Amino acid sequence: MKPQISFMERAIELAEKGMFTVTPNPMVGCVITQGKNILSEGYHAKAGLDHAEIIALKNLTKKVNSNMVMYINLEPCCHQGKTGPCAKAIIDSGIKNVVISILDPNPIVKGKGVKALRSSGINVNVGLCKSEASHINKGFISRITKKIPNVLMKQAISIDYKITNAKNKWISNKESRKDVQFIRAKSCAILVGSQTIIKDNPKLTVRLNKKELGIFEKKRNPIRIVLDTNLELDIDKYDFFNGTEKKIVFNSISTNFETKKNIDFIKVKKNKSGLNLNLILSILAKKYEINNLMIEPGEKLSTSLLSNNLLDDLVLYLCPQIIGKFGIPASSAINNLNSNSIKIESIKKFSNDVRINYKFLSK
Ligand SMILES: NC(=O)c1ccc[n+]([C@@H]2O[C@H](COP(=O)([O-])OP(=O)(O)OC[C@H]3O[C@@H](n4cnc5c(N)ncnc54)[C@H](OP(=O)(O)O)[C@@H]3O)[C@@H](O)[C@H]2O)c1
Numbered sequence: 121m122k123p124q125i126s127f128m129e130r131a132i133e134l135a136e137k138g139m140f141t142v143t144p145n146p147m148v149g150c151v152i153t154q155g156k157n158i159l160s161e162g163y164h165a166k167a168g169l170d171h172a173e174i175i176a177l178k179n180l181t182k183k184v185n186s187n188m189v190m191y192i193n194l195e196p197c198c199h200q201g202k203t204g205p206c207a208k209a210i211i212d213s214g215i216k217n218v219v220i221s222i223l224d225p226n227p228i229v230k231g232k233g234v235k236a237l238r239s240s241g242i243n244v245n246v247g248l249c250k251s252e253a254s255h256i257n258k259g260f261i262s263r264i265t266k267k268i269p270n271v272l273m274k275q276a277i278s279i280d281y282k283i284t285n286a287k288n289k290w291i292s293n294k295e296s297r298k299d300v301q302f303i304r305a306k307s308c309a310i311l312v313g314s315q316t317i318i319k320d321n322p323k324l325t326v327r328l329n330k331k332e333l334g335i336f337e338k339k340r341n342p343i344r345i346v347l348d349t350n351l352e353l354d355i356d357k358y359d360f361f362n363g364t365e366k367k368i369v370f371n372s373i374s375t376n377f378e379t380k381k382n383i384d385f386i387k388v389k390k391n392k393s394g395l396n397l398n399l400i401l402s403i404l405a406k407k408y409e410i411n412n413l414m415i416e417p418g419e420k421l422s423t424s425l426l427s428n429n430l431l432d433d434l435v436l437y438l439c440p441q442i443i444g445k446f447g448i449p450a451s452s453a454i455n456n457l458n459s460n461s462i463k464i465e466s467i468k469k470f471s472n473d474v475r476i477n478y479k480f481l482s483k
Pocket residue numbers: 274275276277282283284291312313314315316317319320347348349350352393394395396397416417418419420421422424448
């Protein structure tokens with residue numbers, strides 16, 4: 121493998137250290153190299169803290185020379201945000217070679233960072249490890265370019281295609297459920313239908329601790345969202361509403377803000393499947409800066425999502441239980457998926473459960 125590729129792969133690996141904390145910003149990692157050696161590294165951990173390039177420059181103990189190369193998985197910013205522009209810091213540092221995987225799709229940057237570097241005489245190459253870099257920031261890219269989040273649906277399904285179990289709440293095993301916690305932790309928000317709140321009373325919080333997540337910053341719980349068309353859920357009855365983290369109740373009746381429990385009630389229009397999901401996705405991107413939305417739907421909500429072609433990712437845990445006639449069947453829309461519309465990205469075993477990650481091709 122060419123050393124340039126392994127340097128960029130390291131930058132991407134560093135970027136991913138921010139996956140549980142960096143939202144709504146993109147994940148960015150940076151390495152500074154000379155010859156075959158990495159001299160310094162950095163990654164962006166949280167909005168408001170230093171960007172990856174600044175940390176790598178601060179961590180560099182050697183005086184900058186013209187043989188050094190900086191690798192970054194995303195174009196450096198050129199505007200004053202919560203922190204100063206990285207392009208200017210790179211120019212001021214004296215670094216003369218920069219390799220970037222992808223341009224920042226944000227219109228306030230988009231090519232302007234590269235232009236600023238080139239106008240100062242820096243050699244800039246764009247495109248190395250482009251698909252890996254786009255993949256890790258697919259939520260951010262979706263929010264900025266499509267104005268909706270990346271939408272992931274997770275469901276646990278028995279081998280007789282049921283999503284509920286009359287005797288026991290859980291279909292999946294303990295290991296699979298721990299894995300789900302990592303998906304939750306990576307998500308900016310988690311959305312469910314009202315019936316799941318009524319039947320399961322889920323907390324929808326992240327139960328992993330900082331050590332399990334491998335983070336130094338404060339643990340972040342995703343925003344919790346429910347679809348409650350007629351405002352029928354009692355906010356004093358369900359665990360979903362507990363705590364002061366942000367909650368959103370999409371409904372068809374009223375928009376108002378309850379401050380004690382930090383709940384935003386947002387009124388949206390209805391269509392024949394229920395609340396208008398396209399509108400909800402746009403609001404989540406625009407008003408709440410949600411990059412990655414995880415949905416844990418029952419039968420009805422999964423039918424709406426699948427039949428309206430709203431999914432980017434589908435994560436199914438197939439579990440070796442036969443539930444029989446008492447369970448709710450998985451959405452029949454799942455049977456209509458075919459290889460032209462989805463591809464399998466990965467398969468992993470958790471004891472006897474199997475997790476299959478699908479990617480939708482046609483959205
Ligand atoms: N196996 C799994 O992974 C898994 C995951 C989640 C849930 N579940 C199970 O699923 C069961 C609930 O499933 P469910 O099918 O009855 O309900 P659901 O999918 O959890 O929620 C559906 C409800 O959401 C509201 N809604 C609003 N807009 C909607 C829209 N556009 N499309 C669909 N729904 C919309 C409607 O209620 P309103 O009219 O009140 O708004 C609708 O009845 C629970 O027993 C739970 O245990 C299983």
